[in-house]
Amino acid sequence: MSDYDILHPWHPSDGFPTQGILMLRHGPRGGGDLPSMNEPLTDDGAEATEFVGRGWMKRAAPVVVSSPVHRCLQTSQLLVEAAGWDVEIIQSGILGNPGPFVIDSDLLSSHNEDILFSLRSHIDGSRIPGMLDRDAGVEKMITELMGLRGSANVLVACTHDSILAATAASFGISGNLWPPYLEGYLLRCSL
Numbered sequence: 001m002s003d004y005d006i007l008h009p010w011h012p013s014d015g016f017p018t019q020g021i022l023m024l025r026h027g028p029r030g031g032g033d034l035p036s037m038n039e040p041l042t043d044d045g046a047e048a049t050e051f052v053g054r055g056w057m058k059r060a061a062p063v064v065v066s067s068p069v070h071r072c073l074q075t076s077q078l079l080v081e082a083a084g085w086d087v088e089i090i091q092s093g094i095l096g097n098p099g100p101f102v103i104d105s106d107l108l109s110s111h112n113e114d115i116l117f118s119l120r121s122h123i124d125g126s127r128i129p130g131m132l133d134r135d136a137g138v139e140k141m142i143t144e145l146m147g148l149r150g151s152a153n154v155l156v157a158c159t160h161d162s163i164l165a166a167t168a169a170s171f172g173i174s175g176n177l178w179p180p181y182l183e184g185y186l187l188r189c190s191l
Contacts, residue, residue: 027049037069053082065092066090100140
């Protein structure tokens with residue numbers, strides 16, 4: 001990770017960044033701990049997402065990349081519309097479904113452990129059958145996002161809490177790494 005500046009926790013009250021990669025969790029949704037891929041934002045979640053997007057009005061439009069999972073696309077679209085940006089949302093499986101870590105979904109699903117236990121173990125640095133090493137997966141994701149960012153000052157990436165938690169752990173951030181909805185991490189990096 002030496003090619004990048006440090007990763008910082010980000011909250012909407014921090015304002016829209018002027019440079020870097022903002023990786024944030026999608027807006028509030030229903031569906032419990034393991035929702036279906038099609039689980040949408042709740043009505044309150046859509047409203048909260050629009051509120052964050054309105055706070056980004058009059059900011060230069062960033063590159064926006066989203067996990068192809070419905071709740072992430074919905075979050076990205078609401079943010080873009082509320083901010084008044086005229087940008088196309090880029091979908092990337094590196095941000096979810098399968099994400100930067102899954103290399104063999106059949107092997108992963110045949111693993112006898114609970115999926116949440118496996119995710120937590122992976123975030124802690126354990127090797128999980130069917131998953132790429134945590135740090136290698138984070139490096140893979142950041143490399144792809146840097147390429148998509150191109151010469152833009154900011155890239156906004158809408159993803160999932162488990163991917164964000166693994167990213168934070170890879171950068172040595174301690175404490176509760178699982179960000180709440182519409183929060184995440186800012187990777188400050190120069191062009």
